[in-house]
Amino acid sequence: LQPKSLAGKRVVVTAGPTFEALDPIRGITNHSSGKMGFTIARAAREAGADVTLVAGPVHLATPRGVTRIDVKSARQMLEATLAAVPRADVFVATAAVADWRPTSESGQKIKKDGSGQPPAVSFTENPDILATVAQSDRAKRRELYCVGFAAESHDLQTNAKAKRERKGIPLLAGNIGPLTFGQDDNQLLLVDEHGSQELPRAPKLQLARTLIAEIARRLPSNYKA
C-alpha cells in the first residue's frame, strides 16, 4: 500500500461565496457554489490530511472526516482562517470572497422613505485573505504552502502568472474557459515558478485529487533529493 501523500499534514481550505450584509435581511453575495473547495477538502482528507474547511454560505454536505467552520462575511472568513493556519502545512484559497462590503450595516431594515430616491450605499474594500496569509513568515518560509485560484474571463496565462506573483504564492490554479458556477466539471491551468501546465476538463473530484497530488509533491518535506 502506498503511504498517503498528505498523511500527518494539516490543510486549511476556504470555499464558497461570502455574504456582506446591508441590513438584517439584505446583502451582496455571488454565484460561487463552493463545489471546487469542498471537493478539494474531500481529496485532501482522502490523502490523509487533517482538514479544516472554512465555508461561506453554501448548500453542500460536509465531506466525511473534515472539520467545517461556517462563516458569512469576508471578515469572519479572515478571522476563522487566521485562527486555523498557524498549525497548518497547506492553505488552499478557493473562496469567491466579495471584493467590497457595504461600509455600514443598518441595524434595521432599510425602508422606502416615499421620496422616490433610492438609498445611497457606499462600499469598503474587504481584506484579501489569501494575500494576508501569504505574507506571514511561515508562508514566506514555505512552512505553510499557499495555493490560490483565479477565475479570469480572458488572457488566463498572463493574468494567472501576474496574480501568482502579486499574491506572493508558490502555486495558482486558473479556471480555464467559461465560468462554471455550480457545474461538476472544470478545467484548470496550474501556474508555479517554473511555468504552467494544463489539467484537462474533468469532474471536479478528479481535478481535486490531481491538484492535491501536485501540492503534495511540492511540499518541502516531500522533495526527493
Ligand code: C5P
Ligand atoms: O484577486 P482575486 O480575487 O482574483 O484572487 C483570487 C484568489 O484570491 C482566490 O484564491 C481567492 O480565494 C483569494 N481571495 C481571498 N480574499 C479576497 C479575494 C480573493 O482569499 N478578498
